[in-house]
Amino acid sequence: MLLHVxxxxxxxxxxxxxxxxxxxxxxxxxxxxxxxxSVRKLAADLRISxxxxxxxxxxxxxxxxxxTVQGGRTYVGENPGSFLKxxxxxxxRPYARQIAVEGTQLRLDPHEIMELVEQxxxxxxxxxxxxxxxxxxxx
Amino acid sequence: MxxxxxxxxxLVKTYPGVRxxxxxxxxxxxxxxxxxxxxxGAGKTSTIRILLGLARPSEGRGTVLGFAVGREQVxxxxxTAFVSESKTLYxxxxxxxxxxxxxxxxxxxxxxxxxxxxRLFEIPMDRPFSKLSQGNRTKVYxxxxxxxxxxxxxxxxxxxxxxxxxxxxxxxxLVEDVLGEGRxxxxxxxxxADVEQIxxxxxxxxxxxxxxxxxxxxxxxxxxWVTVTxxxxxxxxxxxxxxxATEGSFHKYLVTKDAxxxxxxxxxxxxxxxxxxxxxxxxxFLALVRKEEPCxxxxxxxxxxxxxxxxx
Numbered sequence: 014m015l016l017h018v019x020x021x022x023x024x025x026x027x028x029x030x031x032x033x034x035x036x037x038x039x040x041x042x043x044x045x046x047x048x049x050x051s052v053r054k055l056a057a058d059l060r061i062s063x064x065x066x067x068x069x070x071x072x073x074x075x076x077x078x079x080x081t082v083q084g085g086r087t088y089v090g091e092n093p094g095s096f097l098k099x100x101x102x103x104x105x106r107p108y109a110r111q112i113a114v115e116g117t118q119l120r121l122d123p124h125e126i127m128e129l130v131e132q133x134x135x136x137x138x139x140x141x142x143x144x145x146x147x148x149x150x151x152x
Numbered sequence: 153m154x155x156x157x158x159x160x161x162x163l164v165k166t167y168p169g170v171r172x173x174x175x176x177x178x179x180x181x182x183x184x185x186x187x188x189x190x191x192x193g194a195g196k197t198s199t200i201r202i203l204l205g206l207a208r209p210s211e212g213r214g215t216v217l218g219f220a221v222g223r224e225q226v227x228x229x230x231x232t233a234f235v236s237e238s239k240t241l242y243x244x245x246x247x248x249x250x251x252x253x254x255x256x257x258x259x260x261x262x263x264x265x266x267x268x269x270x271r272l273f274e275i276p277m278d279r280p281f282s283k284l285s286q287g288n289r290t291k292v293y294x295x296x297x298x299x300x301x302x303x304x305x306x307x308x309x310x311x312x313x314x315x316x317x318x319x320x321x322x323x324x325x326l327v328e329d330v331l332g333e334g335r336x337x338x339x340x341x342x343x344x345a346d347v348e349q350i351x352x353x354x355x356x357x358x359x360x361x362x363x364x365x366x367x368x369x370x371x372x373x374x375x376x377w378v379t380v381t382x383x384x385x386x387x388x389x390x391x392x393x394x395x396x397a398t399e400g401s402f403h404k405y406l407v408t409k410d411a412x413x414x415x416x417x418x419x420x421x422x423x424x425x426x427x428x429x430x431x432x433x434x435x436x437f438l439a440l441v442r443k444e445e446p447c448x449x450x451x452x453x454x455x456x457x458x459x460x461x462x463x464x
Binding site for chain 1: 183184185320323324327328331332345348349350351352368369370372373429430431432433434
């Protein structure tokens with residue numbers, strides 16, 4: 014099982030699912046056309062309400078990350094990160110603001126904050142490269 | 153009249169010297185897993201007894217699956233499965249005999265379900281009920297409830313006496329075979345963890361009154377502790393501010409929505425914001441139940457409505 018949730022956390026369960034699906038796509042572990050478990054299957058595996066999984070899938074479909082075909086099977090979309098750039102920027106802005114606020118409160122200077130973000134970007138890039146290499150080796 | 157799985161309006165049940173249920177208005181949508189949460193003696197079982205026609209309300213009214221409580225009780229009982237807290241069945245009968253005895257009452261009874269769940273729960277089908285352990289008695293109840301093919305499953309403290317592995321199996325069955333079929337599950341419990349796992353709606357009850365009713369994820373999205381320091385800050389509660397607490401030099405506000413705007417407003421009044429943090433069901437439950445006075449029932453409706461409205 015790829016996904017895990019912690020219902021006791023303060024983060025809504027559907028958001029935990031959305032974040033993880035997006036993360037797996039960003040990291041290359043899920044790609045265009047990969048199938049996701051049905052709402053019922055995933056809900057049963059995670060022991061959470063089917064409505065919660067349905068809500069997560071609906072949000073991800075609305076964002077173009079997932080698509081559901083006739084018959085109800087759900088796949089990663091062809092171009093999961095492709096929704097409009099302005100929309101993507103709008104989505105990311107709260108996180109950028111949070112990093113700015115938290116970083117300033119922790120008395121880090123702007124340069125140090127930027128450096129941290131760059132490190133994370135670099136780490137993500139490396140993960141992507143590794144999974145790319147793996148694909149080539151196994152393929 | 154309405155399409156709710158359970159709907160009540162100002163339900164009251166008084167026993168000599170006690171108002172067990174005190175103006176309870178519930179809205180349980182169809183197809184959800186609803187956690188009906190409260191301490192022991194909060195009025196959960198009394199409410200369920202009224203819904204099932206086992207007790208008559210002193211005031212108020214309600215419907216179950218659209219049928220009037222009290223007047224259309226046969227229709228309700230045919231479509232509702234109930235696992236009671238007190239496991240009192242005919243002690244001399246074995247589970248197999250109990251199945252034979254029960255099946256005739258329910259038009260949607262499934263013998264396949266009996267076979268499936270008796271194996272899954274490892275129930276000794278030929279031992280007298282009175283000789284079964286508490287856990288196995290609970291399993292027999294669950295088996296009979298699942299085999300009914302009911303549209304609504306009412307579970308009163310279902311986890312009692314079950315080991316964690318069986319609880320986990322049972323949660324899977326509830327999700328896959330009950331919720332997955334669009335049926336409604338109503339779980340009454342004081343065990344927050346099991347309920348928080350599966351529930352997508354919750355109602356918090358204390359002293360017979362509903363403190364809060366909303367989608368669980370909406371609560372988590374919007375409810376925040378806003379912790380501040382400062383002098384002369386407002387101490388008043390409102391539908392948006394459920395609770396104000398003082399700890400040392402800190403004031404804590406339990407805010408039901410727009411926490412950032414609320415914090416900004418306090419900042420404008422000279423407060424220093426120490427933090428805005430989300431909180432889990434357990435913290436909300438403790439915060440709301442521990443305080444002396446529950447917020448007035450007038451406020452509850454507004455809160456429930458506010459937090460259950462669609463997200464922006």
